[in-house]
Amino acid sequence: MTATSHETTKTRRSAGIPFLLKTAFINAVIALVLFSLMIGIRTEAGSDGQLTYWTRFGDLASLVAAVFGGSIVIELLRQWIGATGAEKLVPASVQNGVSFIGRYLAPALLIFTLLVPVIFYNQRYILDLAILVLTYVMLGWGLNVVVGLAGLLDLGYVAFYAVGAYSYGLLATNFGWSFWVCLPLAGILAAFWGVLLGFPVLRLRGDYLAIVTLAFGEIIRLVIINWQDLTGGPNGVSGIPRPSFFGIPIDNSDDGLAAKLGIEYSPTHRIVFLFYLILALALLTNWVTIRLRRLPIGRAWEALREDEVACRALGINTTTTKLTAFATGAMFGGFAGAFFATRQGFISPESFTFQESALVLAIVVLGGMGSQLGVALAALAMIGGFELFRSLETYRMLVFGMAMVLIMIWRPRGLIGHRAPTVYLTKAQAISSDLVKEGHG
Amino acid sequence: MSEETILSVDRLTMRFGGIVAVQDLSFAAERKKITALIGPNGAGKTTVFNCITGFYKPTGGAIRLSHDDGRQIALERLNDFRIAKLAKVARTFQNIRLFPGMTALENLMVAQHNALMRASGFTLLGLIGVPTYGEAEKRAIALATDWLRRIKLLDRADDAAGNLAYGDQRRLEIARAMCTEPALLCLDEPAAGLNARESAALSELLLSIRSDGTSILLIEHDMSVVMEISDHIVVMDHGVKIAQGTPQEVRDDAKVIAAYLGTDEEEAAAVMEGGT
Ligand SMILES: Nc1ncnc2c1ncn2[C@@H]1O[C@H](COP(=O)(O)OP(=O)(O)OP(=O)(O)O)[C@@H](O)[C@H]1O
Ligand SMILES: [Mg+2]
Numbered sequence: 001m002t003a004t005s006h007e008t009t010k011t012r013r014s015a016g017i018p019f020l021l022k023t024a025f026i027n028a029v030i031a032l033v034l035f036s037l038m039i040g041i042r043t044e045a046g047s048d049g050q051l052t053y054w055t056r057f058g059d060l061a062s063l064v065a066a067v068f069g070g071s072i073v074i075e076l077l078r079q080w081i082g083a084t085g086a087e088k089l090v091p092a093s094v095q096n097g098v099s100f101i102g103r104y105l106a107p108a109l110l111i112f113t114l115l116v117p118v119i120f121y122n123q124r125y126i127l128d129l130a131i132l133v134l135t136y137v138m139l140g141w142g143l144n145v146v147v148g149l150a151g152l153l154d155l156g157y158v159a160f161y162a163v164g165a166y167s168y169g170l171l172a173t174n175f176g177w178s179f180w181v182c183l184p185l186a187g188i189l190a191a192f193w194g195v196l197l198g199f200p201v202l203r204l205r206g207d208y209l210a211i212v213t214l215a216f217g218e219i220i221r222l223v224i225i226n227w228q229d230l231t232g233g234p235n236g237v238s239g240i241p242r243p244s245f246f247g248i249p250i251d252n253s254d255d256g257l258a259a260k261l262g263i264e265y266s267p268t269h270r271i272v273f274l275f276y277l278i279l280a281l282a283l284l285t286n287w288v289t290i291r292l293r294r295l296p297i298g299r300a301w302e303a304l305r306e307d308e309v310a311c312r313a314l315g316i317n318t319t320t321t322k323l324t325a326f327a328t329g330a331m332f333g334g335f336a337g338a339f340f341a342t343r344q345g346f347i348s349p350e351s352f353t354f355q356e357s358a359l360v361l362a363i364v365v366l367g368g369m370g371s372q373l374g375v376a377l378a379a380l381a382m383i384g385g386f387e388l389f390r391s392l393e394t395y396r397m398l399v400f401g402m403a404m405v406l407i408m409i410w411r412p413r414g415l416i417g418h419r420a421p422t423v424y425l426t427k428a429q430a431i432s433s434d435l436v437k438e439g440h441g
Numbered sequence: 442m443s444e445e446t447i448l449s450v451d452r453l454t455m456r457f458g459g460i461v462a463v464q465d466l467s468f469a470a471e472r473k474k475i476t477a478l479i480g481p482n483g484a485g486k487t488t489v490f491n492c493i494t495g496f497y498k499p500t501g502g503a504i505r506l507s508h509d510d511g512r513q514i515a516l517e518r519l520n521d522f523r524i525a526k527l528a529k530v531a532r533t534f535q536n537i538r539l540f541p542g543m544t545a546l547e548n549l550m551v552a553q554h555n556a557l558m559r560a561s562g563f564t565l566l567g568l569i570g571v572p573t574y575g576e577a578e579k580r581a582i583a584l585a586t587d588w589l590r591r592i593k594l595l596d597r598a599d600d601a602a603g604n605l606a607y608g609d610q611r612r613l614e615i616a617r618a619m620c621t622e623p624a625l626l627c628l629d630e631p632a633a634g635l636n637a638r639e640s641a642a643l644s645e646l647l648l649s650i651r652s653d654g655t656s657i658l659l660i661e662h663d664m665s666v667v668m669e670i671s672d673h674i675v676v677m678d679h680g681v682k683i684a685q686g687t688p689q690e691v692r693d694d695a696k697v698i699a700a701y702l703g704t705d706e707e708e709a710a711a712v713m714e715g716g717t
Contacts, residue, residue, distance in 0.1 A: 288568070295567040296550075296557035299543075303551040306540035313494065313532050314621055315525030316554050324564075421544045423578075425586065425598040429544075435603035436542030 024071035031067035035060055078409060106373050113279060117272040127271045131278055131343065133383045135336060138282040140363040140375040142332030145289055147361065148370035149298065150325035151305025151438060152202075153210040156217025157360055159197075160190040160330040162224060162352035164337020169237040169347050170230065179243040183338050190334025191327040193220075198326040202319060217357050224349045236348025242270065243277060243342045274343050281339055285332045286372055292328070294422045301325050302370075302422075306437045366407065368414025369438060377415050381407075446507065447472040447625055447656045448493070453502035455488050455680075462488040464680045466502070470625070470673070472509075475647065475657045477667045479691075480677035481701055486660045487535055489677075490627050492517070493658070494532045495524035506530065508624055526555055531623035533614045535630050535660075541603025545594055545613055548602050549585035552620035557581055588616040592646065608639040612646065625656045632663040644670050668692065676700070 040060040046052040113134075120126040139161065146154045167186040171177045177185075201212050224231045231237065244250065250257045250270045257269065292298040300321045303311050311318055341347050363382050367374030385403065389396045411417060418430035448470040455463040463485040470476035478486050491497040493504055493516060504516040506528050514528045524530050540548050550557070560577030561567030567574045589595045592612040597605060602613060611631055618626055631647075632640045644666050651657055651670075661667045667674065667688070674691045676684040678700040684691055691697055 291568055292564070295561050295564055296554050297561075297564045299547060299551050300554050302543060302547075303540050303554075306542055307538050309496075310534070310538040310540065311551075312496075312522045313525055313534070313538075314552050314554060314617070315522050316551075317522050317526075419542055421547055421599065423546060423550055423582065424544065425546055425582070425595075427599055429599050429601075431542055431544070431601040433542070435601045 020072055020075050023075055024068045027071040028064050028068040031064050032060075035063050039063060077406075106376075109373075109376065117275050121268065121272075124268065124271065127268070127275060129384070129387055131271070131275050133380055134275070134278040134282050135340065135343075136360065136363060136379040136383050137376050138278065138285050138336045138339075139333060139360045140367065140379050141282065141285045141289060141372060142329050142336065143360050144329075144364050144367075144370065144372070144375050145292075145301070145332070146325050146329035147364050148375075149289075149293065149305065150301040150322060152322060152325060153206065153213070154326075154329070155210050155214035155354075155357055155361065156197075156220075157213075157329070157333055158352045158354070158356040159217040159220040160194060160333030161337040161340065161356065162220055162349075163190045163193050163330075164334030165341040165347045165352070166224065166231060166237070166337075167334065168338035169240045169341045172241050172341075173237060173239060176241075179241070179338070179342050180246065183335060186338035187331040187334040190337065191331040194327040194330025195323055198323045202322045202326070214354065214357070217352075217354060221349050221352050224352070232348075234349060236346060236350075237341075238346045240341050240345050240347065242345065243273070245273065274339075278339055278343075281335055285335070288328075289372065297321070297324060299422055362404075366404070366414055368411075368416035368418075368433065370419055370436070371414065371416035374414055374416030381415075445471050448476075448658065449505045449507075450489070450493070451503040451505070453489065453492060453504065454500045455485070455492055455497060456500045461680055463492070463499075463677075466677070466680070466682055468675045468682060468685060470656060470658050472656050473651060473654055474672040475651055475659055475670050477659045477661060477671040477674045478677065479661065479667055479674060479701075480683075483679075484677040485680040486677060487629055488680075490532060490629055490658075490660065493524075494530055494627060495520050495522075506625065525621060525623075529622070529624040530627065531618035531621045531625070532627040533611075533618055533629055533631060535633070537607075537610050537614055539602040539610055539614055539617070541601065543602060544599050545589060545602055545605065546582070546585055546598045548613060548617050549588060549620045550581055552617045553581045553584065555621075584620060588620060591649070592616045593642075608635050611635065611639075612643070615646065615650075619650065619655070623655060625658060626650065627658045627660075629660045630662060631659070632661055632666045635663075637665075640666055 040057060041053055041055055043051060043053040113130075116130050117127060120130070139157070142160075143154065143157045146152050146157070164186040167189045168179065168182040171182045171185065172179070197213070197216050201209060201216075204212060225234055227233070242250065245257050248257045250273050251265070289298075293302070300311065300316050301324075303314075303316070304318060304321055304325075308318055311321070340351070344351075359382065363378045364375055366382065367376070367378035386396070386400060389399050392399055407415075413433040417433045419433060419436050420430055421428055446469045449467075450469070451467050453463055453466045454461070466485075466489065468476075468478075478489060480486055488497065492499045495516065498520070499517050502517070506514045506516055508514070508529070516524055516528060516530070519528060525532075540551060543551070557577060558564070561574045562571070586595065586598070589598050592609075592615070594605070594609055594613060594616075597609065602610065605613060611634070615626075615628065615631060618628075628647075632643055635643060640663055647657060647659070647670055659667070659671065671688055674685060674688055675682060676691060676694070676697050683700055684694045684697045686694070
């Protein structure tokens with residue numbers, strides 16, 4: 001067994017130059033075919049409407065050459081890093097070091113996060129960015145219940161985010177209900193929609209489930225756009241009240257929080273408050289998820305991801321188990337949505353496009369499906385990284401995409417590549433995610 | 442149906458389009474006994490199991506389960522997870538179906554899902570951490586530990602099930618089924634892929650499960666296991682029952698020998714003798 005795998009690695013390695021050139025050549029030919037019309041020939045309507053065209057063979061040649069060179073570089077990188085086998089090649093001492101860091105990373109990150117408003121008090125930009133990152137951490141943790149634990153691929157998570165945001169936005173602007181009353185309502189309504197969607201959909205598996213959830217996300221957005229009387233359509237809902245400190249407004253009025261505390265008002269107070277609010281919500285999500293994982297329902301979610309047929313043979317009602325996962329994830333999405341609405345003060349359908357669902361899903365996958373710490377790190381890397389590359393302007397997406405590809409080559413199972421058991425007799429041993437299934441619907 | 446019968450299958454038929462996998466099959470399994478279902482490849486044994494455990498809905502026929510307390514359940518009307526939950530029928534699979542990314546202990550905890558769900562007040566009480574749930578979980582861990590000890594995997598309790606050796610996985614799957622505290626345990630080729638020593642250990646385990654009062658329905662190709670531990674054997678071929686009786690009777694049955702290994706009676710007899 002080991003002998004054969006060694007041999008295959010050797011043959012892979014020694015495939016060397018002819019293999020490299022062959023791959024690169026094939027890729028270059030594909031690029032030539034693709035780009036010859038897109039770039040090689042440029043057409044335009046001339047002044048009298050006739051077709052004018054000119055050729056750009058120089059550009060085409062340089063692009064094809066770039067693809068050829070790039071293929072070689074990527075293939076070399078892949079062989080050098082060792083692709084999927086990498087984790088087993090890492091010596092034990094290094095792995096111990098990694099798990100040592102892992103143990104202290106989460107508390108260290110938490111302490112740092114708690115101190116962010118103190119350290120960066122005067123840097124509004126960083127505070128705003130931190131709030132954004134935390135929002136995505138919360139969304140990631142919410143979706144992680146559905147995708148990471150229960151193994152149900154949900155491409156329409158943004159729908160629940162939207163339901164939460166509009167629940168708070170509409171209840172607050174129409175009835176003047178406070179944020180703290182609306183927050184649980186937003187969660188409940190989102191969970192309700194989660195169950196409603198779940199009933200017809202959960203008998204589907206894998207790709208089918210993904211497509212239907214994707215459609216559901218779009219349907220919610222279209223309903224919001226077209227139901228003008230209620231939602232204001234594309235104009236959105238504006239004038240959504242800012243959150244209060246349990247009834248005490250955070251502004252420069254006489255009965256505002258600053259006046260009550262006897263300090264001078266600054267707009268940063270509200271930002272700091274929002275920061276701690278989303279931090280608290282995210283930590284609540286995390287706490288609940290960690291607890292649920294250790295309860296029978298959480299174990300059933302993970303068992304469902306591992307093998308649905310076996311679950312049924314053990315007397316587990318797979319439908320309700322899936323529904324609870326869907327509803328729980330949706331509820332956290334709803335909370336995050338309510339926060340989003342109160343933070344922005346204005347919501348419109350544009351904020352709830354498929355791109356958001358894709359981004360949150362990417363965070364969960366990048367983090368290592370099921371890992372809470374991984375999701376937090378991934379949210380930081382994705383949202384923070386995206387900001388980091390802002391100076392690159394048009395090339396931002398390109399660089400960002402390349403970074404993602406490199407990370408996925410380096411860690412195909414996500415940043416945190418192992419699963420922690422929920423119960424143990426003598427010692428909790430991390431389980432390599434090579435064994436853990438990804439679920440199938 | 443007599444007092445002694447736990448499962449009675451009456452004229453069971455299962456068709457897949459044009460294929461008749463099981464036809465008019467009737468047999469009974471006795472309480473606290475081991476009943477074996479044998480037959481050549483493709484005879485329809487797994488299909489019978491799938492009908493009993495609710496994975497297939499039979500085309501025709503009746504399957505009755507009668508519990509110790511006299512309760513009778515029509516299994517062909519229950520579906521899916523309810524057979525395991527309400528009728529207390531547990532099963533293993535011909536191709537092992539453990540939860541490979543979960544530890545051995547976790548596998549056994551998942552098996553106690555329904556009991557633990559009740560104890561955790563359907564999650565709500567468990568979430569706020571009521572002590573009664575903590576106690577229920579301790580009992581569940583104790584039961585799991587007990588089974589890990591019985592299948593000699595106690596030292597592997599915290600290892601991923603997918604990392605266990607093949608024979609260990611087979612035993613773990615049986616333990617997992619037993620953790621649902623079933624009245625009837627259905628095993629689909631538990632000895633497949635085991636070596637002689639492991640098969641002997643398996644026979645011992647099954648006998649101990651029987652003496653604890655669980656009835657067993659067993660599909661098995663390994664004749665040494667079947668002949669040694671079965672109280673009653675039902676032989677199928679091409680979807681119909683061709684013989685039944687004690688191991689001795691079945692071994693001597695000419696029809697069985699013929700069916701089991703084609704018409705080469707000498708070779709067949711040699712295999713059947715292997716059981717002694
Ligand atoms: N889901 C299905 N759809 C169509 N045909 C099926 C299905 N399941 C089983 N069959 C057919 O039913 C017949 C009996 O299969 P079954 O798996 O029950 O045999 P078996 O006795 O368990 O054999 P083995 O000893 O090889 O496990 C086979 O011809 C098989 O092809
Ligand atoms: Mg079979």
